[in-house]
Amino acid sequence: MMMLYAKLFWEFFQTGLFAVGGGMATLPFLYSISDRTGWFTHEQLADMIAVSESTPGAIGVNMATYSGYITAGLPGAVISTAGLITPSIIVILLVAAFLNAFHENRYVVGAFYGLRPASSAMITAAGLILARVVFFFGDFSGGNVNVKAVILAGLLLVFTHTIAFTRKLHPVIWIAFSAAVGIVFEF
């Protein structure tokens, strides 16, 4: 059990240290943890995102807490959260000492010039993994398309992009809406 706790802390420590660009940036790391350890499945990850978006608090913290809980109960939740925030605390306490020099430093600016597109790319890849399960029953080449899911996704895209009134609504509304659609139309 101690080994599992130590491993859990280390995995989330790395996530906290290398995930750049907010909550969703932890996603590729969670997929990687899921693939290597089997602590939680890809489906559970998708559910975690939904719960994390629908509850208060930072999304990255919520996802770490949730995955820690699934892996090792309440102690797991505390340990994974501690792992995620420890690098942030250390880095910020160090950076705070030489505040202005830091975000004008050309090496820091250069590193983030490369890190931002990489982070976007890894989140795109995580989205593709989920899209394969949701829209193609886990196989892009199989030719089976989940028509219900495609229609719902199309509706959500219209709501979140084109209609002025609905565009501003909080994601929790769309999560609740999709849950209702899922129940009524038996997804």
Add this chain to the structure above:
Amino acid sequence: MKILLDLFITFAKMGAVTFGGGYAMLPILQREIVENKKWGTDEELADYYAIGQCTPGVIAVNVATFIGRKTAGNLGGVVATLGVVFPSLMIIVLLAGVIQAYSSLEWVKHAFAGVRVCVCVLIFNAVIKLFSKAIIDRRTMGIYLLVLAGSVFLNLSPVLFVVMAGLAGVILKVWVK
């Protein structure tokens, strides 16, 4: 001691009412930290956000560490951070327990299948937002495509991509220009 308790409670309150973290937290921080507690100024908050974006980790956590440190030293930084994550911890643990208990029910499965479609769209929307800020020229487009191809086709750790992209950024921006 009193200031530490005050830090913990103030940040726990903010953690409990902010949906979405990061930017959603800014107006609440402005009201609580700048106007009520006077622990910092609007300019400082703007700086903390800028630096929160240039450092790894969750932005809400980074900002809490900054303000806590400024108010009560390094220990203050730790206490404010614990405060901001505390409500998440309680709420998520409660919810995860409930969801696990009911996850085998047929209608709960249908609900989550619907929700997963929504999550796909939410990720897509998050990518669009990030993309417009991150891909600003041909080189960043190149990094995006390379890392995307690498993530899809190679089974490598994201840590590797992050380190290589950071190095590539320094080489392109500082040494090549």
